[in-house]
Amino acid sequence: MSLEPTFQLPEQMSTSAPHIDNLYYFVYWLSVVLFVGIVGAMCWFAWAYRTRPGHKATPTPHNLVLELAWTIAPVPLLIMLFHWGFQGYMDLSVAPAGAEEVRVRAFQWGWDFEYKTGESDSKLHIPVGRPIKLVMSSNDVLHAFFVPGLRTKRDLVPGMYTSVWFEATKPGQTDLFCAEYCGGKSKDQNGNELDFAQFKGHWAMHSDVTIESEEAYQKYLDGLGGNKPPEERGKSLYEKKQCIGCHTIDGSKGVAPTWKGIWGRQEKLSDGTTITVDENYVRESVLEPNAKIVNGYASPSVMPTFKGTLKDKDIDAIIAFMKTLKDK
Amino acid sequence: MAAVDLPIGGHAAESEHGDPNAPYYSAKKGWKSWAYTLDHKRIAWLYLTMISIAFLAGGIFALLLRFELWSRGKTIVDAETYNRFFTLHGGIMVFLFIIPSVPAAFGNFFLPIMIGAKDVAFPRLNMLSFYVYIVGATFALSSIIIGAVDTGWTFYTPYSVTTSNAVISMTFGVFVLGFSSILTGLNFLVTIHTMRAPGMTWKRLPLFIWGMYATGLMQVLATPVLAITLLLLIFERFFGAGIFDPKLGGDPVLFQHFFWFYSHPAVYIMIVPGMAIVSEIISTFTRRQIFGKFAVALSSLGLALLGFLVWGHHMFTAGMSEFSTMLFSALTFFVAIPSGVKIFNWTATMYKGDIKLVTPMLYAMGFIFLFSIGGLTGLFLGMLSVDIHLHDTYFVVAHFHYVMMGGTVMGFLGGLFYWWPKMTGKLYNEAQARISFVLVFIGFNVTFMSQFIMGSRGMPRRYYDYLEQFEPFHKASTIGSWILGAGLFFTGYILLSALFKGKKAPPNPWGSAALEWQTETPVVLANFRKPPIVTRDPYDYHLATEAELFDGFPEDAPKVAAKPSEKTPAKKSTTKKKDEE
Numbered sequence: 001m002s003l004e005p006t007f008q009l010p011e012q013m014s015t016s017a018p019h020i021d022n023l024y025y026f027v028y029w030l031s032v033v034l035f036v037g038i039v040g041a042m043c044w045f046a047w048a049y050r051t052r053p054g055h056k057a058t059p060t061p062h063n064l065v066l067e068l069a070w071t072i073a074p075v076p077l078l079i080m081l082f083h084w085g086f087q088g089y090m091d092l093s094v095a096p097a098g099a100e101e102v103r104v105r106a107f108q109w110g111w112d113f114e115y116k117t118g119e120s121d122s123k124l125h126i127p128v129g130r131p132i133k134l135v136m137s138s139n140d141v142l143h144a145f146f147v148p149g150l151r152t153k154r155d156l157v158p159g160m161y162t163s164v165w166f167e168a169t170k171p172g173q174t175d176l177f178c179a180e181y182c183g184g185k186s187k188d189q190n191g192n193e194l195d196f197a198q199f200k201g202h203w204a205m206h207s208d209v210t211i212e213s214e215e216a217y218q219k220y221l222d223g224l225g226g227n228k229p230p231e232e233r234g235k236s237l238y239e240k241k242q243c244i245g246c247h248t249i250d251g252s253k254g255v256a257p258t259w260k261g262i263w264g265r266q267e268k269l270s271d272g273t274t275i276t277v278d279e280n281y282v283r284e285s286v287l288e289p290n291a292k293i294v295n296g297y298a299s300p301s302v303m304p305t306f307k308g309t310l311k312d313k314d315i316d317a318i319i320a321f322m323k324t325l326k327d328k
Numbered sequence: 329m330a331a332v333d334l335p336i337g338g339h340a341a342e343s344e345h346g347d348p349n350a351p352y353y354s355a356k357k358g359w360k361s362w363a364y365t366l367d368h369k370r371i372a373w374l375y376l377t378m379i380s381i382a383f384l385a386g387g388i389f390a391l392l393l394r395f396e397l398w399s400r401g402k403t404i405v406d407a408e409t410y411n412r413f414f415t416l417h418g419g420i421m422v423f424l425f426i427i428p429s430v431p432a433a434f435g436n437f438f439l440p441i442m443i444g445a446k447d448v449a450f451p452r453l454n455m456l457s458f459y460v461y462i463v464g465a466t467f468a469l470s471s472i473i474i475g476a477v478d479t480g481w482t483f484y485t486p487y488s489v490t491t492s493n494a495v496i497s498m499t500f501g502v503f504v505l506g507f508s509s510i511l512t513g514l515n516f517l518v519t520i521h522t523m524r525a526p527g528m529t530w531k532r533l534p535l536f537i538w539g540m541y542a543t544g545l546m547q548v549l550a551t552p553v554l555a556i557t558l559l560l561l562i563f564e565r566f567f568g569a570g571i572f573d574p575k576l577g578g579d580p581v582l583f584q585h586f587f588w589f590y591s592h593p594a595v596y597i598m599i600v601p602g603m604a605i606v607s608e609i610i611s612t613f614t615r616r617q618i619f620g621k622f623a624v625a626l627s628s629l630g631l632a633l634l635g636f637l638v639w640g641h642h643m644f645t646a647g648m649s650e651f652s653t654m655l656f657s658a659l660t661f662f663v664a665i666p667s668g669v670k671i672f673n674w675t676a677t678m679y680k681g682d683i684k685l686v687t688p689m690l691y692a693m694g695f696i697f698l699f700s701i702g703g704l705t706g707l708f709l710g711m712l713s714v715d716i717h718l719h720d721t722y723f724v725v726a727h728f729h730y731v732m733m734g735g736t737v738m739g740f741l742g743g744l745f746y747w748w749p750k751m752t753g754k755l756y757n758e759a760q761a762r763i764s765f766v767l768v769f770i771g772f773n774v775t776f777m778s779q780f781i782m783g784s785r786g787m788p789r790r791y792y793d794y795l796e797q798f799e800p801f802h803k804a805s806t807i808g809s810w811i812l813g814a815g816l817f818f819t820g821y822i823l824l825s826a827l828f829k830g831k832k833a834p835p836n837p838w839g840s841a842a843l844e845w846q847t848e849t850p851v852v853l854a855n856f857r858k859p860p861i862v863t864r865d866p867y868d869y870h871l872a873t874e875a876e877l878f879d880g881f882p883e884d885a886p887k888v889a890a891k892p893s894e895k896t897p898a899k900k901s902t903t904k905k906k907d908e909e
Contacts (some may be wrong), residue, residue, distance in 0.1 A: 008784045009717075016713070023714050024784070031704035038671055038700050042693060045678035046685060049614070057615040057682035059870045067620045070672045071665060078661040081711055086654055088713025093650055141487040142580060144645060144720060148786025151717045155646045157581060158486060159574025162647045179645075179720040181480050181790040183487055186407035199407045203791035 013149040013174055013211060015167040019088045020151045027081065092152070095165035099131035106136070106143035106156045107304040108182055109200045110242040111207050118311075119224035122240040124176060124209045126168055127217040133165040139304050142180045147209050149174035156180075168211040178205035188255055189298040198254065200245055234321025237314055246303065249325050255302065257294050261327025268295045282319055286310060348446075348854035351753070355853040366451035369851060372437035373751075374458050378465070379433060380820075382424035387816060389417035394775070394809035397802045400793060407792045411478035414790060418481030423502050424465055426736055427594060430601030431512055431547075432461075434743050435540050437751060439516055441844040441851065442534050444525025444860040449518040457511035460504060468501025480790060482591070485572035485583040489564050496565055499558040506551040506558075509597075513547025516540050527862030534842060534866045535611075535618060538625040539604020542632040546593045546600075550636065554590035557583070581647055588639035596635035598732055599699075600628050602739030603670055606692045609746050610674050611867040612840040613689035614681030618867050620673040627666035634663050644712060645719045653712060660710040667703050671696060686838075687761040691742025694769050698734025702727060705780065723783025726776045734772060741768070741819060748823060749837045753850040754830030760822045767815030774808030839879035841872035848882075 005011045008028070009021050049055070102124070103114040114120040126132045136145060138156040145164065146153040149172075154164040184201025187193055212220070228236075238244055238259075246256035257267070265277050270293045275281055284291050289303035310318075346355030352369045355361075362370060393413050396403045405413065436454065440447050448454050471477050471494035479488040479495060488495050520533075520541050533541075561583070563569040570576030572583040611618050618624055640648060640656030648656075674696055683689070705727045709715050718724060749755055782801035787794060794802060836845040843866055847856050864871040 005785075008781060010786050020713050020717050023711060024708065024717075027704075027707050027711065027714070031707065035700050035704060038675055039697055042675050042678060042696055045675070045681065046683050046693065049678065049681045049683050051682045051684045055682055057869060058680040059617060060619070060680060062620065062622075066676070067623050067669075067673075071623070071669055074664060074668055078664055081707060082658050082661050085711025085713050085715070086657060088711075089653065089657075089716070090650065092713060092716060141490065142484055146720070146786075146788060148717065153645050153716050153719055157574075157647050159578075159580070160647060175786070175795065177786070177788045179788045181484070181487070183478060183491060184407040184411050184792060186409075193406050196402045199402075199792070201407050201411070201792060203407075203788075203793045206795070 010148045011172075011174070012151075013168055013170055013172065014151060015169055016088070016092055017149075017151045017169075019091070023084055023088065030077075092164070092166075095133040095163070096131045099133040099165050100127075101133050101135055102126075104134045104136040104145060104156070105139055105309055106145070106178065106205070107139040107242075107309070108141065108302075109178075109184075109202065109205050109245075111176070111205065112241065112309055115221055115224070117221050117224065119221070120240070121224060122242070123207050125217060125220045126209065126211055127214050128168050128171050128211050130214075131165055131167045133163055135161055135163050137161050139309065141182050143178045143182050143205070144180035146177045146179035147174060148177075150209070153179055171211050171213060174209050174211070176207040176209050178202055185255065185302060188253075189296065194255070198245070230317040230320035231324050233314075234317035234319070237310070237318055238321055241306065241310065243318075251327075256297060259322055259325050262325060263323050265327075269293060270295050270297075270299050277322075279319055282322065283315055286315055286318070346853055349852050349857055351850035352853045353850065364455070366447070366455055367853060368436045368440050368447050368451065368454060369751075371454050371458055372433050372435075375428060375432040375436060375461070378458075378461065379425050379429050382420050382465070383429075384820075386417055386420035386425055387813065389413050389420065391809055391813050393417060394806040396792070397794070398806045399803075400796065400799060408478060410792045411480075411790075412472075412476040415477050415480050416472070419468065419477070419498065419502070421732075422481055422594070422598075423468065423505050426598045426732060427505075427509060428461060428512070429598075429736065429740050430605060430743065431516065431540060431543055432457075432508075434536075434605065434740075434747060435512070435516060435543075435601070438747065438844050439519060439537060439540055440523070441847060441855050442537055442842070442866070443520065443523060443528050444843060444856065444862060445519065445523040446854050446856075446859075448515050449523055450515050453511050453515055457508045457515070460511065461508040464501045464504030464506075464508060466501070467504055468498050471495070471498040471501070482587060483558075483561060483583075484587075485561070485564070485578075485580045486574060488561065489573045493565075496562055499561055503555050503558040503562075506555050509547045510551045513544035513551075516544040517548065520544075525860050525862055528843075529862075531622075532862060532865045533625070535607035535621065535624055535628075536604040538628050539600050539607070542628040543597055543600050543604075545629075546597050546632050546635055550590050550593035550597070553586065554594075557586035557590065560586070581643070584643050584646055585639070588642045589636075592639040592642065593632075593635040595728075595731070596631050598736045600631055602695065602736035603628065603699075605739040605743040605746070606674065606695045608842065609688045609692040609742050610677050612746070612838050612842065613684045613686065613692070614678050615839075615841075615869045616677055616681045616867070617865065617869065618673065619676035619679070620669070621865070621867065623669050624673050627669040630666035630669075631663070634659070634666070638663060641710065641715075644715045657710060657712050661707075664703065664707065667699075671700060671703070684838075686745075686758060687756075687765055688742045688746035688838075690762065690765045690769075691738050691745065694765065695735060695738040695742065698730050698738060698772065702730030702734050705730065718784060720789055721783035722779040722787045722789055725789050726779035726783060729776045729779070734776075741765075744819075744823060746838070747844075748826060749833035750835075750844060750849055750851065752827050752830070753833050754826045755833045755837065756822050756826035756830060760818070764815050764818040764822055767811055767818060769815075771808050771810070771812030771815050775805050775812055776808070778802075778804040778808065834879065834881045836877070836879055839877045841869050841876060842866040846876060 012018060105112040111122055112120050113124045136156045138158040140158060143156040144153055145156060150166045152164050152166050154162050182202045186199040246254050248254045248258045249260055251258050251260040262277050266274055267277060268274050275292060287305060287307045289301040289305055293299045293301055352367055396405055396410050474497050475492045475494040477494045477498045479491060483499060520537055560571050564572055568576055570578045572578040572580055574580060607618055607624060638656060638660045640652055641660045644653055709718055709727060745761055778801040782798045787798045833849050835849040
């Protein structure tokens, strides 16, 4: 079977895809035969026994043999279909020993892929020809990891780990979706509609999977964290961890306070007190977004907690990045 | 099957409910006679009015959704509004329209007539169920005013514990609606057991009644679980009970188990009544006994039983153990057996029939066509490894619309056209009705066939926006929704214009042998002037007398003695129908 996309199914990019596609097309043609048989018979009878002068319905006796035949005949077929589906499912459930683990965290509304190096990204890179196991959890509500090209899908459930594994068969780039509804946001704290570009939600958790050669993968891992200065690391975290979705850095109004000139700014809080933005306030807001909310913004905050997602080193990098965003 | 003079004679004289021999809609007058009515036929009309409004509202949300998806980016509404629209579309269609649709409207009107009873067993409970429905609907829809729900009709936790408070009002509404459903189901079960006319043996029970019986069992046994689930959800929100929310030590997957333990049987609460109508229509318009009637009746009960055992197939990717996943997949495949039995037997009934392709029959055949697609695509989803790819995509959306809309709604529309002359005493315009069927049938297939393809190509459901590669399919689907919408609005026009200015209908315009067509039109308050004695099966065309199958006005009938025990085959040709214009 070709790896190219067919009319009904996308390109095959993993070792499990041929199994799933073969089954899909087997059931498809089986269904076509059954459907044509049933609907064909129905239409033929509707024509052949149409009402017309001199034509009458003829009673037929009960036919136990026929009745039993179409009750029992499908059973072996159904057992076969169940067996094939289950077999494939078990293969997909048990990751081979030595599969490389990637830790996946989903949140409203984005992905965080943490590699064995401890560095993380919002996009997934995987090497070709090697089993990869994703160990997944959710920070807030249900999400689902869905890559049509890899024929893989699994829910991410808060409070428990789920996992999938796959082995990519060819290099390339393919789409990654969230498949479990997880809400959306298109209005600011005052109920005013935002620009389309600022809409967030379930559909906007679209990301990419890049399947690449072993060398390119290693190069990608090296380039992820490495020896970049903290401000640059902070900038890339700002983009990858979806801070960018709500906090602007050009001073324009967003769902959350802008970061332009944030460092050292006096913020009036929702409880009436005033606070100066410093290292402790930023750290607290990243870990406990609801602790101190700036007056005029949604309470409780729509920001997810980054506890467990951002390490101390990452928070330091974000602080370093904030310090560069001076109000001119 | 004809009414026979009983020694006790007819009904008692005029009671507080009105003259038992007057048409049911004019036996008493004034709005109070409707608001406080205990007559099952009037309650059926109250229900039919409300569920038609619900269908209209759910349909308008569907058209808005499809219009938003016409193009990428924002077309008419923002993302939050879109999420509310699909929640309302699903919630209204499932809880306010499909679940009550056939049982509450046609079940109420025809169940007592079809078994030869004067009314249901508990007329007051019947009235109560309608008002409980109104209260539930009010709570559910007041959530729109309070702040709108955006959880989807499934209310999955933990999202539903964190989002707007309107969730409480909506789930409480659904909780209340459940009681309406339980009362209707209970009432029907008792009525079928205790109020059958003399001679209406279990063996002679019409298949519509068997369908109502299976539905009643599911309503009574499954709905309480939904009530418990929704109550727990409300507890979770009010008191932080920690049952479903992982932050409080709860388990979000538990909610899915609870929810689908009701909502899967609910799928059969929706489809079995649709199938029940199709059996009636097919027998009437092929003029034959339903082939394998006993097997068809058993398959309804089989679906009711299996409905309780397969809820887990909604959760194959949700994080269940491999063992339960295997069990649910295996059990799910058994659903194909009773579904197949029905389809095969209906088709076999048409063999050697005298088939009249009028609108109700077209809808019954439409049901077989669309439900076959809905059922066969269920095979894809039942196979575990294939489901992994298809789960939560538009393939699933298309699959359940083929079953729910292609099945239940086609059965419902077929039932409307089939029974409209009996319910209203008026004939609809057959030519217009056929055009409306063609519009509905084509519109439906264009809308949802394109969703199968984009789904298997990887388009996830409940998406406000989509990638460029899915645009042609979304465009096709939206165009289909306009054709479908036009067909349904036209259907509404045809039925209403028949009601207000249609020609007077004879008692048995289809020449059906079934009992509900043997009573006069308009139906009298007590259903039959003389309590009927049943002497044959409702589908025994070869045992029915010519007078019973006569399809004009009784005053024009040839003078044939209507002897119920006479076993001469009907000789009458049915080609000269007065209702065809």
